[in-house]
Amino acid sequence: MDILLIAGLWLDGSAWDDVVPALEALGHRPVPIALPGQGDGSASATLDDQAAAVLAAVDSASGKPMLVGHSAACTLAWLAADACPERVAKVAFIGGFPAADGQPYADFFELKDGVMPFPGWGPFEGPDSADLGAEARRDFASAAIPVPAGVTKGVVRLTDERRFDVPVLVVCPEFTPAQAQEWIAAGDVPELARAKHLDLVDIDSGHWPMITEPAELARLLAAAAPEA
DSSP states (O other): OEEEEEOOTTOOGGGGTTHHHHHHHTTOEEEEOOOTTSSSOOSSOOHHHHHHHHHHHHHHSSSSOEEEEEGGGHHHHHHHHHHOGGGOSEEEEESOOOOOTTSBSOOOSOOBTTEEOOOOSGGGTTTTTTTOOHHHHHHHHHHOOOEEHHHHTOBOOOOOGGGGGSOEEEEESSSOHHHHHHHHHTTSSHHHHTOSSEEEEEOSSOSOHHHHOHHHHHHHHHHHSOOO
């Protein structure tokens, strides 16, 4: 089936370069989505622009695709499920959770000249980045794309409760499925508290398993993909 891959902050579609062939070998058609403002040189892109790019990919898919969002982009995948729940087979979240209605998309770090640059590794020390070696960290930081303020400060709008009918998979890298379940039960992830079909799986990696564990990530996604 078509598996649409949405990279998180500071990344473009090349983040999935090692996952794509692994998914293809497992019989799927992976499609990394090019997000406005993350690789096209546009500093004026908005959250709406990125959401529109995801919806365009859904429209171009063969059949009902599975949407895969990483980190902040979990919200982009969920926005698509909200906009067209009848056209989405499943949503997978990697290392993150969807924001709720009315929340900012990714207002996490300081803006500089209208964009949010990669803040360095300080905020990600510990489980997030423990599996990234020095070379991988240098490569990531040098390629990181500053994300436009119109994206990071965009307000999430969710309107269709049929999104809760869409099956959801949470891939847990730097946190465990048990921790995720605790956060959901405590009300910290209100969107997933209402999901009717929710599965959680563990992966032994930091926050970026597409870099450090691409084959295992592909295996987990393929195993969770609904039959076409």
